[in-house]
Amino acid sequence: MTPVRPGRIxxxxxxxxxxxxxxxxxxxWRTRTFAAIVEPVITLLxxxxxxxxxxxxxxxxxxxxxxxxGAVATAVLFSAVFSAMxxxxxxxxxxxxxxxxxxxxxxxxxxxxxxxxxxxxxxGIYGVAPLLVAFAFGLKPEPAMVLVPVIGVLTxxxxxxxxxxxxxxxxxxxxxxxxxxxxxxxxxxxxxxxxPLTRMPxxxxxxxxxxxxxxCVELVRHCAFGLDPAADLVHVxxxxxxxxxxxxxxxxxxxxxxxx
Amino acid sequence: MRGVVKRFGAxxxxxxxxxxxxxxxxxGLLGPNGAGKSTTMRILTGQAVADGxxxxxxxxxxxxxxxxxxARMGVCPQESNLDVDLGVRDVLDVFARLYRVRSDERxxxxxxxxxxxxxxARAGDRAVTLSGGMQRRLLIARALIHEPELVLxxxxxxxxxxxxxxxxxxxxxxxxxxxxxxxxxxxxxxxxERLADRVAIMSKGxxxxxxxxxxxxxAHAGREVVDVYASAAQLSELRxxxxxxxxxTRRSGPALTYLxxxxxxxxxxxxxxxxxxxxxxxxxxxxxxxx
Numbered sequence: 001m002t003p004v005r006p007g008r009i010x011x012x013x014x015x016x017x018x019x020x021x022x023x024x025x026x027x028x029w030r031t032r033t034f035a036a037i038v039e040p041v042i043t044l045l046x047x048x049x050x051x052x053x054x055x056x057x058x059x060x061x062x063x064x065x066x067x068x069x070g071a072v073a074t075a076v077l078f079s080a081v082f083s084a085m086x087x088x089x090x091x092x093x094x095x096x097x098x099x100x101x102x103x104x105x106x107x108x109x110x111x112x113x114x115x116x117x118x119x120x121x122x123x124g125i126y127g128v129a130p131l132l133v134a135f136a137f138g139l140k141p142e143p144a145m146v147l148v149p150v151i152g153v154l155t156x157x158x159x160x161x162x163x164x165x166x167x168x169x170x171x172x173x174x175x176x177x178x179x180x181x182x183x184x185x186x187x188x189x190x191x192x193x194x195x196p197l198t199r200m201p202x203x204x205x206x207x208x209x210x211x212x213x214x215x216c217v218e219l220v221r222h223c224a225f226g227l228d229p230a231a232d233l234v235h236v237x238x239x240x241x242x243x244x245x246x247x248x249x250x251x252x253x254x255x256x257x258x259x260x
Numbered sequence: 261m262r263g264v265v266k267r268f269g270a271x272x273x274x275x276x277x278x279x280x281x282x283x284x285x286x287x288g289l290l291g292p293n294g295a296g297k298s299t300t301m302r303i304l305t306g307q308a309v310a311d312g313x314x315x316x317x318x319x320x321x322x323x324x325x326x327x328x329x330x331a332r333m334g335v336c337p338q339e340s341n342l343d344v345d346l347g348v349r350d351v352l353d354v355f356a357r358l359y360r361v362r363s364d365e366r367x368x369x370x371x372x373x374x375x376x377x378x379x380x381a382r383a384g385d386r387a388v389t390l391s392g393g394m395q396r397r398l399l400i401a402r403a404l405i406h407e408p409e410l411v412l413x414x415x416x417x418x419x420x421x422x423x424x425x426x427x428x429x430x431x432x433x434x435x436x437x438x439x440x441x442x443x444x445x446x447x448x449x450x451x452x453e454r455l456a457d458r459v460a461i462m463s464k465g466x467x468x469x470x471x472x473x474x475x476x477x478x479a480h481a482g483r484e485v486v487d488v489y490a491s492a493a494q495l496s497e498l499r500x501x502x503x504x505x506x507x508x509t510r511r512s513g514p515a516l517t518y519l520x521x522x523x524x525x526x527x528x529x530x531x532x533x534x535x536x537x538x539x540x541x542x543x544x545x546x547x548x549x550x551x
Binding site for chain 2 (some may be wrong): 004005006007012016017018019020027028054095097099100102103105106107259260
């Protein structure tokens with residue numbers, strides 16, 4: 001047995017949490033991947049072709065490419081936040097597997113950290129799908145696009161942690177109605193995915209600065225259409241700050257639920 | 261555990277608990293539902309933090325060093341918390357990692373746990389397809405994957421068929437025979453009588469009696485007892501009379517049982533004389549209602 005050090009986040013525990021997630025994923029990868037990829041692709045095609053008939057270009061970019069780059073963020077958001085919310089509540093309340101894990105030398109912060117990292121990485125990978133579709137519609141590959149999965153992972157970690165925080169605040173799946181309608185839908189709509197925020201009123205643009213998804217959308221577009229180093233550092237900083245805050249909130253609330 | 265207190269709101273689930281479990285024994289924590297057994301178990305795994313008192317397990321102070329203790333302890337919960345969607349082997353493999361079994365020993369540890377639980381033939385099946393008894397055996401096997409020195413079993417046979425219970429009992433005794441310390445909570449008196457080397461009887465969050473089953477029976481119920489069968493009204497009357505005369509009794513369904521009958525010659529009404537058992541002690545000490 002490897003030695004145990006109390007009071008800190010240990011690599012063997014994180015790896016074990018990660019392997020558990022991977023083992024479960026091996027059973028479900030088909031359905032999870034189908035949902036995570038097909039949904040944003042359909043959204044992209046519907047908006048691209050639907051709106052594309054009315055709007056040919058936005059900010060000098062063909063509309064389907066504009067949406068295609070924006071939909072990366074949507075794919076990351078949905079994959080990370082919904083998996084985290086539903087899985088964490090299932091594991092805590094119905095399957096009680098968190099209780100089993102906590103009986104082993106694994107602490108709440110290690111569970112939350114390991115699972116957020118896993119879901120974040122997975123979301124980052126799924127997030128590439130809309131970009132690939134956009135290639136089919138004439139988006140030009142750029143070297144900076146190799147950063148897109150990295151941006152996706154960073155965003156995904158934050159949203160996975162956010163989902164775990166939400167899961168720790170509700171007692172039943174019903175409780176998610178509030179956060180889905182009240183938080184996730186507004187985040188999704190006011191991120192500059194489907195329409196540019198530049199034409200929006202000042203207050204809405206200021207509000208969007210607080211939306212982590214907006215920073216993700218901006219970064220992905222910059223990877224595709226030209227980086228803006230000063231602004232992009234701010235966007236990366238915002239995503240890091242969001243991930244950090246969401247992670248601490250998730251650990252705090254999950255511990256309150258699991259350790260009486 | 262010394263003077264341990266755990267409150268949930270105004271209710272003290274554990275209320276001044278004193279408990280010392282000698283190494284290498286099978287130790288029974290016997291008590292009715294709500295006596296604080298499960299809370300005690302949760303405190304020992306660090307999943308509940310006591311409001312007062314001190315707790316030392318395997319030479320480590322809780323909750324600060326709980327993680328070190330958990331690495332040397334196996335836990336089988338009252339209600340299944342298996343990853344039921346996974347295959348049986350995967351369930352064990354995942355927990356071998358969580359319990360930090362070294363990678364070169366992991367395969368052997370999983371095989372050993374499968375053999376112990378008699379689930380070798382089902383290793384590839386999903387846990388959800390196992391019968392209730394098999395799932396419980398898998399839960400125990402999962403708790404033993406890292407060969408723990410201390411095994412906590414919370415109501416290990418609740419809700420299982422008699423045949424399955426017998427199987428689990430021999431499994432539990434084999435753990436003790438290999439040198440592990442077993443702490444088992446139960447509200448089945450028979451289970452405690454058959455398995456436990458020592459028993460602590462819990463009521464309202466504290467230990468009300470402790471000893472070997474034989475010691476407890478002798479001290480609290482004597483060698484013999486007399487069951488007197490009568491109508492409910494008569495039983496209440498008899499009980500009042502017995503109380504007034506200072507005779508220890510306990511209700512047992514349709515009868516009133518007079519304890520320490522061997523030393524109460526002539527003062528006990530006619531009834532069926534039998535050997536005292538742990539149930540007499542249990543009901544006498546924890547109240548009339550038993551599930």
